[in-house]
Amino acid sequence: IFQQYFPNHLRISIETYFQRFFSFLYPYIQITFNEFTGERFMRSEAYAAIETYLSSSSSAQARRLKAEIIKNSQSLVLTMDDNEEVADEFEGVKVWWASGKNVSKTQTFSFQPVPADEKRYYKLKFHKKHRDFITGSYLNHVMKEGKAIKVRNRQRKLYTNSGSSWSFVPFEHPATFQKLAMEPEKKREIVNDLITFSKAEEFYSGVGRAWKRGYLLYGPPGTGKSTTVAAMANLLGYDIYDLELTAVKDNTELKKLLIATSSKSIIVIEDIDCSVDLTGQRGKKREKKDIEENDPVQKFTKEESESRNSKVTLSGLLNFIDGLWSACGGERLVVFTTNYVEKLDPALIRRGRMDKHIELSYCSFEAFKVLAKNYLKLESHYLFSTIHSLLDEIKITPADVAETLMPKIAPVDAESCLQDLILALEGAKKQAGMGEMYPNLKVLRHHQNPEKE
Numbered sequence: 001i002f003q004q005y006f007p008n009h010l011r012i013s014i015e016t017y018f019q020r021f022f023s024f025l026y027p028y029i030q031i032t033f034n035e036f037t038g039e040r041f042m043r044s045e046a047y048a049a050i051e052t053y054l055s056s057s058s059s060a061q062a063r064r065l066k067a068e069i070i071k072n073s074q075s076l077v078l079t080m081d082d083n084e085e086v087a088d089e090f091e092g093v094k095v096w097w098a099s100g101k102n103v104s105k106t107q108t109f110s111f112q113p114v115p116a117d118e119k120r121y122y123k124l125k126f127h128k129k130h131r132d133f134i135t136g137s138y139l140n141h142v143m144k145e146g147k148a149i150k151v152r153n154r155q156r157k158l159y160t161n162s163g164s165s166w167s168f169v170p171f172e173h174p175a176t177f178q179k180l181a182m183e184p185e186k187k188r189e190i191v192n193d194l195i196t197f198s199k200a201e202e203f204y205s206g207v208g209r210a211w212k213r214g215y216l217l218y219g220p221p222g223t224g225k226s227t228t229v230a231a232m233a234n235l236l237g238y239d240i241y242d243l244e245l246t247a248v249k250d251n252t253e254l255k256k257l258l259i260a261t262s263s264k265s266i267i268v269i270e271d272i273d274c275s276v277d278l279t280g281q282r283g284k285k286r287e288k289k290d291i292e293e294n295d296p297v298q299k300f301t302k303e304e305s306e307s308r309n310s311k312v313t314l315s316g317l318l319n320f321i322d323g324l325w326s327a328c329g330g331e332r333l334v335v336f337t338t339n340y341v342e343k344l345d346p347a348l349i350r351r352g353r354m355d356k357h358i359e360l361s362y363c364s365f366e367a368f369k370v371l372a373k374n375y376l377k378l379e380s381h382y383l384f385s386t387i388h389s390l391l392d393e394i395k396i397t398p399a400d401v402a403e404t405l406m407p408k409i410a411p412v413d414a415e416s417c418l419q420d421l422i423l424a425l426e427g428a429k430k431q432a433g434m435g436e437m438y439p440n441l442k443v444l445r446h447h448q449n450p451e452k453e
Protein backbone atom coordinates (compact mmCIF):
# COMPACT_ATOMS: atom_id res chain seq x y z
CA ILE A 1 0.00 0.00 0.00
CA PHE A 2 2.84 2.32 0.99
CA GLN A 3 4.57 1.68 -2.36
CA GLN A 4 1.38 2.14 -4.35
CA TYR A 5 0.03 5.32 -2.85
CA PHE A 6 3.12 7.35 -2.11
CA PRO A 7 5.11 8.86 -4.91
CA ASN A 8 8.69 7.67 -5.13
CA HIS A 9 10.51 10.81 -3.97
CA LEU A 10 8.14 11.24 -1.01
CA ARG A 11 8.66 7.60 -0.04
CA ILE A 12 12.46 7.94 0.09
CA SER A 13 12.38 11.04 2.25
CA ILE A 14 9.84 9.46 4.62
CA GLU A 15 12.06 6.41 4.96
CA THR A 16 15.14 8.51 5.68
CA TYR A 17 13.36 10.57 8.32
CA PHE A 18 11.92 7.46 9.84
CA GLN A 19 15.40 5.89 10.13
CA ARG A 20 16.83 9.05 11.67
CA PHE A 21 13.99 9.24 14.16
CA PHE A 22 14.38 5.59 15.03
CA SER A 23 18.15 5.80 15.56
CA PHE A 24 17.61 8.84 17.77
CA LEU A 25 15.46 6.73 20.08
CA TYR A 26 17.47 3.52 19.72
CA PRO A 27 20.48 3.74 22.03
CA TYR A 28 22.48 0.80 20.68
CA ILE A 29 25.21 0.47 18.10
CA GLN A 30 25.76 -2.64 16.01
CA ILE A 31 28.91 -3.87 14.32
CA THR A 32 28.80 -6.75 11.86
CA PHE A 33 31.73 -9.08 11.35
CA ASN A 34 31.32 -11.14 8.19
CA GLU A 35 32.94 -14.52 7.80
CA PHE A 36 34.14 -13.74 4.32
CA THR A 37 35.25 -10.30 3.36
CA GLY A 38 36.48 -9.17 0.00
CA GLU A 39 37.98 -12.28 -1.53
CA ARG A 40 35.30 -14.92 -1.29
CA PHE A 41 37.62 -17.73 -0.22
CA MET A 42 39.63 -15.88 2.39
CA ARG A 43 38.07 -16.44 5.78
CA SER A 44 38.14 -13.30 7.87
CA GLU A 45 40.69 -13.45 10.67
CA ALA A 46 38.48 -11.33 12.90
CA TYR A 47 35.54 -13.72 12.44
CA ALA A 48 37.69 -16.72 13.34
CA ALA A 49 39.06 -14.99 16.43
CA ILE A 50 35.55 -14.02 17.57
CA GLU A 51 34.33 -17.56 17.01
CA THR A 52 37.02 -19.01 19.28
CA TYR A 53 36.62 -16.22 21.81
CA LEU A 54 32.89 -16.85 22.07
CA SER A 55 33.20 -20.63 22.20
CA SER A 56 33.85 -20.57 25.97
CA SER A 57 31.03 -18.21 26.97
CA SER A 58 28.57 -19.51 24.39
CA SER A 59 28.84 -23.10 25.53
CA ALA A 60 27.60 -21.90 28.92
CA GLN A 61 24.84 -19.58 27.65
CA ALA A 62 23.51 -20.50 24.24
CA ARG A 63 20.81 -23.14 23.90
CA ARG A 64 21.72 -24.35 20.46
CA LEU A 65 25.35 -25.16 19.80
CA LYS A 66 27.42 -26.43 16.94
CA ALA A 67 30.03 -29.10 17.63
CA GLU A 68 33.25 -29.41 15.74
CA ILE A 69 36.12 -31.84 16.11
CA ILE A 70 39.63 -30.49 16.37
CA LYS A 71 43.01 -31.79 17.48
CA ASN A 72 43.13 -34.77 15.22
CA SER A 73 39.67 -36.10 16.17
CA GLN A 74 40.40 -35.90 19.84
CA SER A 75 38.35 -33.14 21.33
CA LEU A 76 35.10 -31.41 20.60
CA VAL A 77 34.71 -27.66 20.42
CA LEU A 78 31.31 -26.09 20.89
CA THR A 79 30.36 -22.84 19.23
CA MET A 80 26.97 -21.16 19.11
CA ASP A 81 24.61 -22.07 16.34
CA ASP A 82 23.08 -19.56 13.90
CA ASN A 83 20.65 -17.00 15.32
CA GLU A 84 21.75 -17.39 18.90
CA GLU A 85 22.63 -14.56 21.20
CA VAL A 86 25.06 -14.48 24.11
CA ALA A 87 26.02 -11.69 26.48
CA ASP A 88 29.55 -10.80 27.46
CA GLU A 89 30.95 -8.41 30.01
CA PHE A 90 34.33 -6.70 29.99
CA GLU A 91 35.46 -4.26 32.67
CA GLY A 92 31.87 -3.73 33.74
CA VAL A 93 30.51 -2.98 30.25
CA LYS A 94 27.90 -5.32 28.87
CA VAL A 95 27.71 -6.30 25.20
CA TRP A 96 25.69 -8.80 23.20
CA TRP A 97 26.91 -11.05 20.44
CA ALA A 98 24.49 -12.59 17.97
CA SER A 99 25.26 -15.03 15.21
CA GLY A 100 23.39 -15.23 11.93
CA LYS A 101 23.62 -16.01 8.27
CA ASN A 102 22.52 -14.53 4.97
CA VAL A 103 21.43 -17.06 2.41
CA SER A 104 21.53 -16.16 -1.23
CA LYS A 105 20.51 -18.77 -3.78
CA THR A 106 22.82 -18.93 -6.78
CA GLN A 107 20.95 -18.47 -10.01
CA THR A 108 22.28 -21.40 -12.01
CA PHE A 109 20.21 -23.94 -13.82
CA SER A 110 20.92 -27.47 -12.70
CA PHE A 111 19.02 -30.70 -12.11
CA GLN A 112 20.86 -31.31 -8.90
CA PRO A 113 20.06 -29.20 -5.85
CA VAL A 114 22.57 -26.40 -5.66
CA PRO A 115 23.85 -25.67 -2.17
CA ALA A 116 22.75 -22.27 -1.02
CA ASP A 117 25.46 -19.66 -0.64
CA GLU A 118 25.58 -19.01 3.09
CA LYS A 119 27.32 -16.00 4.52
CA ARG A 120 27.71 -16.14 8.25
CA TYR A 121 28.32 -13.16 10.46
CA TYR A 122 28.56 -12.08 14.06
CA LYS A 123 26.78 -8.96 15.23
CA LEU A 124 28.06 -7.05 18.21
CA LYS A 125 25.57 -4.80 19.98
CA PHE A 126 26.46 -2.29 22.69
CA HIS A 127 25.24 1.00 24.15
CA LYS A 128 26.35 4.03 22.21
CA LYS A 129 27.92 5.69 25.25
CA HIS A 130 30.60 2.95 25.26
CA ARG A 131 31.51 3.44 21.62
CA ASP A 132 35.18 4.35 22.10
CA PHE A 133 35.77 1.75 24.76
CA ILE A 134 34.27 -1.06 22.67
CA THR A 135 35.90 -0.22 19.38
CA GLY A 136 39.21 0.23 21.17
CA SER A 137 40.05 -1.91 24.14
CA TYR A 138 37.20 -4.44 24.03
CA LEU A 139 37.71 -5.51 20.41
CA ASN A 140 41.47 -5.67 21.00
CA HIS A 141 40.83 -7.92 23.96
CA VAL A 142 38.57 -10.18 21.90
CA MET A 143 41.12 -10.54 19.11
CA LYS A 144 44.00 -11.22 21.46
CA GLU A 145 42.11 -13.69 23.63
CA GLY A 146 40.65 -15.47 20.58
CA LYS A 147 44.09 -16.00 19.12
CA ALA A 148 45.49 -17.15 22.45
CA ILE A 149 42.72 -19.73 22.84
CA LYS A 150 43.39 -20.97 19.33
CA VAL A 151 47.08 -21.47 20.14
CA ARG A 152 46.13 -23.41 23.29
CA ASN A 153 43.69 -25.64 21.42
CA ARG A 154 45.72 -26.35 18.34
CA GLN A 155 47.18 -29.76 17.55
CA ARG A 156 50.88 -29.53 18.22
CA LYS A 157 53.31 -30.86 15.66
CA LEU A 158 56.56 -32.75 15.53
CA TYR A 159 58.58 -31.72 12.50
CA THR A 160 61.48 -33.52 10.89
CA ASN A 161 63.62 -32.26 8.08
CA SER A 162 63.54 -33.98 4.74
CA GLY A 163 65.65 -32.17 2.19
CA SER A 164 65.29 -28.45 2.60
CA SER A 165 61.77 -28.56 4.02
CA TRP A 166 59.99 -29.86 7.09
CA SER A 167 57.41 -32.59 7.25
CA PHE A 168 55.32 -33.19 10.34
CA VAL A 169 53.25 -35.63 12.35
CA PRO A 170 51.00 -34.77 15.31
CA PHE A 171 53.04 -34.43 18.48
CA GLU A 172 51.52 -36.59 21.19
CA HIS A 173 54.27 -37.45 23.62
CA PRO A 174 52.80 -37.89 27.11
CA ALA A 175 55.94 -36.81 29.03
CA THR A 176 55.47 -34.16 31.72
CA PHE A 177 57.81 -32.67 34.29
CA GLN A 178 55.62 -34.12 37.00
CA LYS A 179 56.38 -37.64 35.80
CA LEU A 180 60.05 -37.01 35.16
CA ALA A 181 62.44 -38.71 37.57
CA MET A 182 64.74 -35.93 38.71
CA GLU A 183 65.69 -34.19 41.95
CA PRO A 184 62.77 -31.91 42.86
CA GLU A 185 65.06 -28.91 43.28
CA LYS A 186 66.50 -29.25 39.78
CA LYS A 187 63.09 -29.85 38.28
CA ARG A 188 61.70 -26.70 39.89
CA GLU A 189 64.63 -24.69 38.59
CA ILE A 190 64.12 -25.86 35.00
CA VAL A 191 60.36 -25.31 35.10
CA ASN A 192 60.81 -21.79 36.52
CA ASP A 193 63.41 -20.99 33.90
CA LEU A 194 61.12 -22.11 31.09
CA ILE A 195 58.08 -20.26 32.37
CA THR A 196 60.07 -17.08 32.96
CA PHE A 197 61.38 -17.33 29.41
CA SER A 198 57.94 -17.81 27.89
CA LYS A 199 56.62 -14.67 29.61
CA ALA A 200 59.63 -12.46 28.99
CA GLU A 201 58.83 -10.95 25.60
CA GLU A 202 59.07 -7.39 26.91
CA PHE A 203 62.27 -8.08 28.77
CA TYR A 204 64.01 -9.47 25.70
CA SER A 205 62.94 -6.61 23.46
CA GLY A 206 63.86 -4.17 26.25
CA VAL A 207 67.45 -5.35 26.42
CA GLY A 208 67.69 -5.72 22.66
CA ARG A 209 68.05 -9.48 22.47
CA ALA A 210 66.28 -11.97 20.24
CA TRP A 211 63.63 -13.89 22.15
CA LYS A 212 65.35 -17.28 22.29
CA ARG A 213 67.08 -19.46 24.80
CA GLY A 214 69.52 -22.31 24.40
CA TYR A 215 69.56 -25.45 26.52
CA LEU A 216 72.25 -28.08 26.57
CA LEU A 217 71.13 -31.40 28.01
CA TYR A 218 73.96 -33.80 28.67
CA GLY A 219 74.38 -37.09 30.43
CA PRO A 220 74.76 -40.82 29.84
CA PRO A 221 72.29 -42.71 27.59
CA GLY A 222 68.95 -43.43 29.23
CA THR A 223 68.94 -40.58 31.72
CA GLY A 224 65.94 -38.84 30.18
CA LYS A 225 67.32 -36.21 27.81
CA SER A 226 64.82 -36.86 25.04
CA THR A 227 62.03 -37.24 27.60
CA THR A 228 62.93 -33.84 29.06
CA VAL A 229 62.64 -32.21 25.64
CA ALA A 230 59.15 -33.67 25.23
CA ALA A 231 58.22 -32.47 28.72
CA MET A 232 59.44 -28.96 27.84
CA ALA A 233 57.27 -28.90 24.73
CA ASN A 234 54.26 -30.08 26.72
CA LEU A 235 54.81 -27.55 29.48
CA LEU A 236 54.97 -24.55 27.14
CA GLY A 237 52.66 -25.86 24.40
CA TYR A 238 55.36 -25.53 21.74
CA ASP A 239 55.92 -27.44 18.52
CA ILE A 240 59.10 -29.48 18.15
CA TYR A 241 61.47 -29.27 15.21
CA ASP A 242 63.70 -32.32 15.40
CA LEU A 243 66.63 -31.32 13.26
CA GLU A 244 68.70 -34.18 11.85
CA LEU A 245 71.93 -32.44 10.95
CA THR A 246 73.40 -35.37 9.04
CA ALA A 247 70.52 -35.10 6.56
CA VAL A 248 71.21 -31.42 5.88
CA LYS A 249 73.24 -30.93 2.74
CA ASP A 250 75.03 -27.72 3.57
CA ASN A 251 74.89 -24.48 5.50
CA THR A 252 72.57 -22.86 2.98
CA GLU A 253 70.04 -25.62 3.43
CA LEU A 254 70.40 -25.25 7.18
CA LYS A 255 69.48 -21.58 6.94
CA LYS A 256 66.48 -22.38 4.77
CA LEU A 257 65.24 -24.85 7.35
CA LEU A 258 65.71 -22.33 10.11
CA ILE A 259 63.74 -19.64 8.34
CA ALA A 260 60.87 -22.07 7.79
CA THR A 261 60.38 -22.72 11.52
CA SER A 262 57.47 -21.05 13.26
CA SER A 263 57.30 -19.12 16.49
CA LYS A 264 56.60 -20.96 19.78
CA SER A 265 58.78 -23.88 18.95
CA ILE A 266 61.68 -25.95 20.21
CA ILE A 267 64.45 -26.77 17.78
CA VAL A 268 66.21 -29.91 18.93
CA ILE A 269 69.48 -31.33 17.68
CA GLU A 270 69.94 -34.72 19.30
CA ASP A 271 73.40 -36.15 19.88
CA ILE A 272 75.10 -33.02 18.65
CA ASP A 273 78.53 -34.62 19.12
CA CYS A 274 77.72 -37.22 16.45
CA SER A 275 76.16 -34.75 14.00
CA VAL A 276 79.03 -32.50 13.00
CA ASP A 277 82.69 -33.30 12.93
CA LEU A 278 83.51 -30.74 15.57
CA THR A 279 87.18 -31.48 16.08
CA GLY A 280 87.88 -31.25 12.35
CA GLN A 281 85.86 -28.07 12.03
CA ARG A 282 87.56 -26.44 14.95
CA GLY A 283 90.88 -26.67 13.10
CA LYS A 284 89.29 -25.12 10.04
CA LYS A 285 87.73 -22.41 12.11
CA ARG A 286 91.07 -21.39 13.58
CA GLU A 287 92.58 -21.31 10.13
CA LYS A 288 89.70 -19.16 8.97
CA LYS A 289 90.14 -16.82 11.89
CA ASP A 290 93.74 -16.24 10.90
CA ILE A 291 92.66 -15.42 7.37
CA GLU A 292 89.98 -13.12 8.67
CA GLU A 293 92.52 -11.07 10.54
CA ASN A 294 94.66 -10.75 7.45
CA ASP A 295 92.17 -10.34 4.66
CA PRO A 296 88.43 -10.07 5.28
CA VAL A 297 87.47 -10.33 1.60
CA GLN A 298 89.41 -13.52 1.07
CA LYS A 299 87.88 -14.94 4.22
CA PHE A 300 84.39 -14.22 2.95
CA THR A 301 84.88 -15.97 -0.38
CA LYS A 302 86.50 -18.93 1.31
CA GLU A 303 83.61 -19.35 3.69
CA GLU A 304 81.13 -19.01 0.88
CA SER A 305 82.75 -21.74 -1.19
CA GLU A 306 83.16 -23.94 1.86
CA SER A 307 79.49 -23.69 2.74
CA ARG A 308 78.48 -24.46 -0.82
CA ASN A 309 80.38 -27.64 -1.39
CA SER A 310 80.75 -29.14 2.07
CA LYS A 311 78.41 -30.52 4.68
CA VAL A 312 77.21 -28.46 7.59
CA THR A 313 80.14 -26.90 9.41
CA LEU A 314 80.58 -25.67 12.92
CA SER A 315 80.56 -22.07 11.79
CA GLY A 316 77.34 -22.75 9.87
CA LEU A 317 75.83 -24.14 13.00
CA LEU A 318 76.92 -21.15 15.06
CA ASN A 319 75.38 -18.80 12.52
CA PHE A 320 72.27 -20.92 12.62
CA ILE A 321 71.99 -20.36 16.35
CA ASP A 322 72.60 -16.66 16.63
CA GLY A 323 73.09 -15.08 13.23
CA LEU A 324 69.62 -14.88 11.79
CA TRP A 325 67.52 -15.03 14.88
CA SER A 326 66.82 -11.39 15.29
CA ALA A 327 65.37 -11.31 11.78
CA CYS A 328 62.65 -13.87 12.38
CA GLY A 329 60.65 -12.93 15.47
CA GLY A 330 58.92 -15.10 17.99
CA GLU A 331 59.90 -17.26 20.88
CA ARG A 332 62.17 -20.20 20.30
CA LEU A 333 64.15 -22.67 22.34
CA VAL A 334 67.20 -24.37 20.92
CA VAL A 335 68.05 -27.63 22.64
CA PHE A 336 71.15 -29.73 22.09
CA THR A 337 71.48 -33.15 23.65
CA THR A 338 74.72 -35.05 23.97
CA ASN A 339 76.28 -37.96 25.82
CA TYR A 340 79.74 -36.39 25.77
CA VAL A 341 79.73 -32.76 26.77
CA GLU A 342 83.53 -32.65 26.89
CA LYS A 343 83.71 -33.42 23.15
CA LEU A 344 81.88 -30.25 22.20
CA ASP A 345 83.59 -27.12 20.99
CA PRO A 346 83.50 -24.43 23.70
CA ALA A 347 82.32 -21.92 21.09
CA LEU A 348 79.20 -23.97 20.57
CA ILE A 349 78.16 -24.14 24.19
CA ARG A 350 79.24 -20.80 25.58
CA ARG A 351 76.63 -18.75 27.46
CA GLY A 352 74.52 -16.74 25.08
CA ARG A 353 74.32 -19.69 22.70
CA MET A 354 73.54 -22.43 25.17
CA ASP A 355 72.35 -20.36 28.10
CA LYS A 356 71.54 -23.21 30.41
CA HIS A 357 73.51 -26.41 30.84
CA ILE A 358 71.55 -29.20 32.45
CA GLU A 359 73.19 -32.40 33.50
CA LEU A 360 70.95 -35.42 33.58
CA SER A 361 72.52 -38.04 35.67
CA TYR A 362 72.10 -41.48 37.15
CA CYS A 363 69.05 -42.30 39.21
CA SER A 364 69.06 -40.87 42.74
CA PHE A 365 66.72 -42.02 45.46
CA GLU A 366 64.51 -38.95 44.95
CA ALA A 367 64.26 -39.79 41.25
CA PHE A 368 63.50 -43.42 42.09
CA LYS A 369 60.59 -42.33 44.30
CA VAL A 370 59.01 -40.54 41.32
CA LEU A 371 59.37 -43.67 39.20
CA ALA A 372 57.94 -45.90 41.95
CA LYS A 373 54.96 -43.58 42.18
CA ASN A 374 54.47 -43.52 38.41
CA TYR A 375 54.91 -47.20 37.74
CA LEU A 376 53.74 -48.91 40.92
CA LYS A 377 51.61 -46.21 42.61
CA LEU A 378 53.82 -46.59 45.68
CA GLU A 379 54.56 -43.68 48.03
CA SER A 380 56.53 -45.77 50.50
CA HIS A 381 57.47 -49.39 51.09
CA TYR A 382 59.63 -51.28 53.55
CA LEU A 383 62.10 -52.13 50.74
CA PHE A 384 62.73 -48.45 49.98
CA SER A 385 65.48 -48.14 52.60
CA THR A 386 67.47 -51.03 51.03
CA ILE A 387 67.04 -49.45 47.61
CA HIS A 388 68.09 -46.07 49.00
CA SER A 389 71.42 -47.35 50.26
CA LEU A 390 72.06 -49.34 47.06
CA LEU A 391 71.30 -46.33 44.85
CA ASP A 392 73.81 -44.26 46.83
CA GLU A 393 76.51 -46.72 45.85
CA ILE A 394 75.55 -47.86 42.38
CA LYS A 395 75.14 -45.86 39.20
CA ILE A 396 72.05 -46.97 37.34
CA THR A 397 70.13 -44.97 34.76
CA PRO A 398 66.47 -44.03 35.23
CA ALA A 399 65.77 -46.01 32.04
CA ASP A 400 67.12 -49.20 33.65
CA VAL A 401 65.18 -48.55 36.86
CA ALA A 402 62.03 -47.92 34.85
CA GLU A 403 62.53 -51.19 33.01
CA THR A 404 62.70 -53.25 36.24
CA LEU A 405 59.62 -51.49 37.58
CA MET A 406 57.56 -52.23 34.47
CA PRO A 407 54.73 -54.56 35.47
CA LYS A 408 55.42 -57.95 33.94
CA ILE A 409 52.34 -59.75 35.15
CA ALA A 410 48.79 -58.69 35.84
CA PRO A 411 47.70 -57.81 38.48
CA VAL A 412 50.76 -55.72 39.29
CA ASP A 413 52.88 -57.12 42.07
CA ALA A 414 54.78 -54.12 43.39
CA GLU A 415 56.90 -56.08 45.80
CA SER A 416 58.32 -58.41 43.16
CA CYS A 417 59.15 -55.40 40.96
CA LEU A 418 61.09 -53.84 43.83
CA GLN A 419 62.82 -57.17 44.46
CA ASP A 420 63.81 -57.22 40.77
CA LEU A 421 65.32 -53.79 41.16
CA ILE A 422 67.27 -54.85 44.25
CA LEU A 423 68.59 -57.88 42.37
CA ALA A 424 69.62 -55.68 39.46
CA LEU A 425 71.38 -53.25 41.77
CA GLU A 426 73.16 -56.00 43.65
CA GLY A 427 74.19 -57.55 40.34
CA ALA A 428 75.62 -54.26 39.20
CA LYS A 429 77.43 -53.88 42.51
CA LYS A 430 79.02 -57.30 42.15
CA GLN A 431 80.05 -56.42 38.60
CA ALA A 432 81.63 -53.20 39.75
CA GLY A 433 83.55 -55.12 42.43
CA MET A 434 84.80 -57.66 39.88
CA GLY A 435 85.75 -54.87 37.54
CA GLU A 436 87.96 -53.41 40.24
CA MET A 437 89.64 -56.74 40.93
CA TYR A 438 90.11 -57.71 37.26
CA PRO A 439 90.11 -54.50 35.26
CA ASN A 440 90.53 -56.32 31.93
CA LEU A 441 87.57 -58.62 32.46
CA LYS A 442 84.51 -57.77 30.45
CA VAL A 443 81.40 -58.80 32.31
CA LEU A 444 78.07 -59.20 30.61
CA ARG A 445 75.16 -57.57 32.34
CA HIS A 446 72.55 -59.92 33.74
CA HIS A 447 70.27 -57.66 35.68
CA GLN A 448 67.51 -60.13 36.20
CA ASN A 449 69.65 -63.09 37.19
CA PRO A 450 72.99 -62.24 38.73
CA GLU A 451 73.58 -65.91 39.61
CA LYS A 452 74.42 -66.54 35.92
CA GLU A 453 77.61 -64.53 36.27
Ligand SMILES: Nc1ncnc2c1ncn2[C@@H]1O[C@H](COP(=O)(O)OP(=O)(O)OP(=O)(O)O)[C@@H](O)[C@H]1O
Nearest residue numbers: 179180181220221222223224225226227398399402
Ligand atom coordinates in the same frame (compact mmCIF):
# COMPACT_ATOMS: atom_id res chain seq x y z
N1 LIG B 1 64.49 -39.10 34.24
C1 LIG B 1 63.59 -39.95 33.77
N2 LIG B 1 62.32 -39.93 34.21
C2 LIG B 1 61.41 -40.78 33.74
N3 LIG B 1 61.66 -41.71 32.81
C3 LIG B 1 62.90 -41.78 32.32
C4 LIG B 1 63.93 -40.90 32.78
N4 LIG B 1 65.05 -41.20 32.12
C5 LIG B 1 64.76 -42.20 31.30
N5 LIG B 1 63.48 -42.57 31.41
C6 LIG B 1 62.82 -43.63 30.65
O1 LIG B 1 63.81 -44.25 29.87
C7 LIG B 1 63.54 -44.19 28.49
C8 LIG B 1 64.71 -43.60 27.75
O2 LIG B 1 64.89 -42.24 28.09
P1 LIG B 1 65.35 -41.14 27.03
O3 LIG B 1 65.11 -41.58 25.67
O4 LIG B 1 64.78 -39.85 27.47
O5 LIG B 1 66.92 -41.16 27.32
P2 LIG B 1 68.04 -40.28 26.66
O6 LIG B 1 68.76 -39.62 27.79
O7 LIG B 1 67.48 -39.42 25.61
O8 LIG B 1 68.99 -41.38 26.06
P3 LIG B 1 69.96 -41.26 24.79
O9 LIG B 1 71.16 -40.51 25.25
O10 LIG B 1 70.29 -42.68 24.50
O11 LIG B 1 69.20 -40.59 23.71
C9 LIG B 1 62.31 -43.34 28.32
O12 LIG B 1 61.36 -44.06 27.61
C10 LIG B 1 61.80 -43.06 29.71
O13 LIG B 1 60.59 -43.71 29.92
Ligand SMILES: [Mg+2]
Nearest residue numbers: 225226270337
Ligand atom coordinates in the same frame (compact mmCIF):
# COMPACT_ATOMS: atom_id res chain seq x y z
MG1 LIG C 1 67.68 -39.40 23.51
